[in-house]
Amino acid sequence: MTPQSRRGLITGSLAGAGLAAGGLIFGQPAAALAATEGLVVITPSADVTGAADHAAIQGALSDVNRQVLLSAGAFYVNQPIVMRSNQRLIGAGAQATKITQVGAGHGITSVSGYAVNYVTISGLSIIGQYDSATPAPADGPSGICLIPGPAEGPSNITIEDCVVRNWGDCGVYLTAVIASRITRVQSTKNGGNGFYVTKTATAAATSLVFEACYALGNKKNGFELDYVSYSTLNACANDGGRRGYALYNCSAVTLTSCGAELFTEAGFLVRNSKGCSLFSPYTFKGAKTGIHIGAATVNLTIGGAVQSDPSSASTPSLTNFIVSEVGSSAVIWGVTRTSPDALAGKVTSLDGSA
Template identity: 30%
Template sequence: MIGFYGPDGVTNLYLDFGFAGGRVLMQASDLGASVTDLQANKVDRSELPSLNVKTTGATGNGVADDTTAIQSAINQANTAGGGVVYFPAGTYKLTSALTIYSKVHLVGDGQTVSKLNQTSTSANAITGTDLLDVSITKLRVTGPGSGTGNGIYLTRSSADAGVFFHLEDVFVEEFGADGIYLSQPVVSTISRVISQSNGGHGFNLKGGDIAGGASTSLHFSACFANSNDKAGYHFDTVVYTSLTGCAADANGIGYEVTNLKSQSISFNGCGCESPANNSTSYPGIGWKIDGAYGIGLYNCWVYNAGVTGIWVTGNSHTISLVGCTDNTPSITALNFVKVDSGSFVTMIDCSNTSPNSLVTGTTSVLNDGAGNLSTKSVYSAGTITAEGDFTSFGGKITAAGGVGVGNSASASTLGILSKKMEVFDASGASLGFVPIYTTIT
């Protein structure tokens, strides 16, 4: 629906699209409404909402219970096949959960002025089941500060996934459980959302919690998880997902990725500051990657790490850490990067202040900040050149075409034989020994 203001009785509107033949006549209807009436019901200056919650009896005064009035607006939108439910500026008291439905979109005037205040310690604020195409934007959702409720809880009963979720400009805080819980969302976006001071996770995305499958095709942009007791971001059975410019401060774990079915997740320019020691399971870690594979951290940093900056464990595979930085760790920090036995990591151009704890054979380091390379194996069809030392700890140096050594010296007689190096071809067959002398005379 398009609304426009004009003289009374004028119902012809010409639309000009700027090209030949692009001018059409649209017959409008006179609503008989004033400019003030229309403005009072709009989402912004270009859209008219389906329903204003104040038209169904909500007060927004922070005192009266607005739960029934808001649910009435949501139900009417659902009956109509979907629509926008609009919350003008105000504080809307809730005493039980609001239930949303597919194709219903909750929109406020901004998270600083349009506020939902859940007063029950056992109820979620917003909940829904088996949803398709829902959005929550420009709202603040506040809980009672304790209890078992979640801020936004979108789950499943029989649907394969929750499809087309969009959360933007939302602030969720003070719930006893998770700030935001999404059951197997796919093709969904979360942008400029803050989840703060919750007793569980800030953002909890879980695939396969009802039946099979995984959360897929998700994007987080400029989100913030702050002071949550467990993880700022908790991903379980989540695949091909990206986070860009996100932050996690003062959580038990900043970013937690679990389960072998969590794959192909990239963290791009994300940060974690001052992770807090909240419990044995959430003791103050920046990133914990546990049993996942194909996870990448690109130009990420950890500031004031409590125990460990980045911990890779649980037989995680193909983990890439590129350009990651350990910034001013706390005095309790033990390690920047910790890799447990059975996990495999590649580190490139990472910078650490706290020592790394890398079990032998787990980690390939390409430039540790001082130009050194450490890896399980190196293969090259061409030439490998080392300006510094080339060391093998109990392994083999294999060369199909032989090994060339620079800094050669000539001498009339040989010196004192110190060691010998055995050289193998590509098939593993010995090519013989290269003598190592302590001096050349």
């Protein structure tokens, strides 16, 4: 697995789906409600100020139980798109339907007075305005930022086949999600984390699945999970940033066949967590530490870890592949490595490979 081997998202067109509703109106800068209750199809207005497209999309999302289909083309918004419960925002594919934020604020967000339960975002590119030439402000906007209101419970969220790039903070920022799935999403060149999940003061983040997601060139971590329980990441990838995967205060979170490349601090960091597992974690040309086990992390399982091509002319080699701090406990087996380990705490190497 190399940076050159990455594949773009494979996205199909959903433009024809709107025809099944009958009586739909295309080409309107303002929202055009379909004859079928709750369904609307919108095409770009060509207004690069963002006012017309935002008004059309937000008008279509004026109430719960709405489905909005965006046709192929370039949309511009000058304010965040606000979503509420039981709403679906679906494009014709991430390479076909692109939403660019030309104003301040997030790309797609929620408002504190409402729940964001059973929300679906699919088949879109959501593009911010921050890059190497335009640095992000502190605590800048995120591409998708969904936070339930303080009186609301956890949210069921689906995000699939999307590209989220060039945002000041995180590409995808979720709090208190439950029974949720993020599938085939690319989060690239953002000022914060590629993907970030945490709890609220009243609701936890649990039963979450990341599948085949890719974080590329984000300034902080590719994937950061804080206070997340019984969740999983499958076949995810990270290139660049400080860490590929950072787990803080997590319980029973499992990573399976996930890779981290070209990181500057650690491929995988697990801190203050319990009962988590890394199965076949993979590192490539990262710096400092491949897998870092923090002092208060207990009952961690690591199986089949692979260190590949640890150094190059432009990337320093790892100091250590696996580092465990005093106070941690882990069971490890099946490690393939070049760099040495530095193991403290209570570590059981089942086959002597660590």
